[in-house]
Amino acid sequence: MLGKLIKTEFKASGRLYLPLFIGVIFFAVVERILLEIMEVEQLNSIAFNILFIAITVIFVIVIVSVCVSGQFISIYRFYKSVFTDEGYLTNTLPVKSSSIIISKLLVGVFYTVFSYIVLFISGLIIVAGDLLNSALDNLRIDLGIENTQIGLLDFILDSVINLKLTFSLLAALIIGSLFFNILVFFVSFAIGNMANRKKVLLSVIIYIGIVNVLSFISAGIALFVNKLSIKNYNMLGVDLLNITLSIILAVMVVICLASYFATNKIIKSRLNLE
Amino acid sequence: MNEVLKCTGLTKKYGKLVALDNIDLSVNKGQIIGLLGPNGSGKTTLIKLIAGLLKQNSGELTVDGKKIGIETKGIVSYLPERTYIPNWMRVKDIIKMFEDFYKDFNLEKAKTMLDNLGIQFNQRIKAMSKGTKEKLQLILVMSREAQLYLLDEPIAGVDPAARDYILRTIITNYNPEAAVIISTHLIQDIETVLDDVIMIHNGSLKIHKTVDEIREETGKSVDELFREVFRC
Known part of the structure; x- marks a missing residue:
């Protein structure tokens, strides 16, 4: 029954996490494209700068949302499904109460870790390509690694x-x-x-x-x-x-x-x- | 064994308030029982104890000879007063959940009832009216081949047509080998379907008799007797 509970919880939490994860990756890609355009085309128009700042602000908001939501969503899910009206369904299922706690805990930890991975990937996207190479080059020089x-x-x-x-x-x-x-x-x-x-x-x-x-x-x-x-x-x-x-x-x-x-x-x- | 529910000296307190006081009760299979009493008499507390949502302070409570726990939750089908289906789900999600968790869930029965009401499998719960959600919840509960059905105020706050639908659904779909406990104070509407009546007041058991016994002994209908017992 623990497996079934985990499956249900994955689905219930996933619908809250996934849009945030997709948002982070999407805005990281957009931010990266804008950086590339700025670098290659040497654009300096006001309209482009406004667009860049707007996208950056949204990107930061989405990143902060993912950081905050990491554990907040699992806590919200626990409260909602155990202690509100949904509790009438959850607490009358033929399962141990310990299984209910463990399923929500494991899914919460999984999504929290996954949110860090998504943040890391978005960081990689931003510094991908030339930026990443130059950063590594600098590091190699600093460390004296020939x-x-x-x-x-x-x-x-x-x-x-x-x-x-x-x-x-x-x-x-x-x-x-x-x-x-x-x-x-x-x-x-x-x-x-x-x-x-x-x-x-x-x-x-x-x-x-x-x-x-x-x-x-x-x-x-x-x-x-x-x-x-x-x-x-x-x-x-x-x-x-x-x-x-x-x-x-x-x-x-x-x-x-x-x-x-x-x-x-x-x-x-x-x-x-x- | 014909006995599906047994309470012995069942007592439940909320702090100093005694919600149920030393209840002795026995319910047999194959009966539809009306659990009657004014607001705050202890009906919902008794049902929640049987459903495993509360724990008694003292006394014994068994369903099909088993103490309340995972096993009894698997054979008790409970309809609470509240709508509990998560709004993010679609009908197919909650059906799948019942199928996953309850061995006694009869999918065909659920499909037939959903078809009769015109509820689509893909329909979102969020988009449903309160009445439709309540009907869907009743369909889920009555689609189980349970040993004991606990229906807490199933006809409260609904229009007469919906009331007829709910009562018809209960009568035509419950497992005949099981017992059905219906908690309500709308006695006139359900009197004709009841076999037994349990009346509780201030947490104490007042009357537990068959409908026929009540009529023969008092010459009154259940509704008339209720008004007499609980006169303000």
Whole structure:
């Protein structure tokens, strides 16, 4: 049944995400064409400049929309399909409440990652061709790389080999934060839904509260590690960073699990549909 | 086993408010039951508990001998007061969803009912009137070969012609092996189709009798008895 839920959620969320994704790619292509025209034709008319500025403004708006919508749409979908009238359909399906949460979480994470990929592709389109080549040339000169076969990637990998654990932890934190944000929003809406009035406002306040608590915890961890470093003066800076990142990651995992189980419990036994 | 629904000492509270107070109830298969009571009497709370949308504070509740959960959701067909079909869908999407999730969904039955109403598979839900959405929802619910149908105020707020259509749809399409619970306060319209009557007031069970028993014992129609029991 989880597969069926994911399929349904993909379709429901996709209709909101896809127009934005198409918009970003479309305006990136238009922007790129305009840049090419400007470069080749050396155009400097007022009309062309106005058109270029207008397209750039729209492009920026679409990019901002994609950045904001990344997680907002999945949170909106969760709220709408579980806690509003649609909840009468969702919550009476013969499926576990945990499957409902997991399906929405996975689809939300997928579309968020996909939105970053779309943004990256739009960036590539803008700097494609000559611009990309000149940027790489400059980089090669700056780095003193004569032989292009060595490649930029190898250089970066060589530089960071000693920071393997740190990068792994950072990668885990970035991936974890995708789940963290969505799950904390889920639990905030689940708690907010138990109120009789101003449910959405309350949910947002709860979310802000949880995020602030996490910030305080992170600051506390940093202080603790700092004190630890004073006591153990032979400790390397990288070790301190790794300890800090590990503890923050552990706290994040605990909050993710707590949010998931609390959301599940509320949907199961404290659902408050109008 | 003929018993499809059983409540024992069922109690549901919202904070300090007791919505259902120690309800003992048993419903058999093959019956159409009217769940009657004034507004706020606890009808919707009872239906939501059976549908698995709420959890009781105390007492036992079983459908077909099973505690409320995924299994019972698969055999209970529930029509809420609200329209729940997402506006972004087309008719074919919601039909596919019911087909995917409910093993007992009868596609042919749904197609026939949709044809009778002239609803197209490709029609957008967004473009439908509230009345058409309600009828579509009823078609989805009655297209299931469920063990228990829960219909919460199916004829409230609709014109007399639509009322006739709804009642006709219920009577001609429900699984005869199942029980149908219809919650309403428009008793005159449904009295003729009812086998049993359950009356609740302030969360307590007042009467649970067959329509024939009511007529024989009181010499009154269900509507007359309702007005007498719930006189303000």
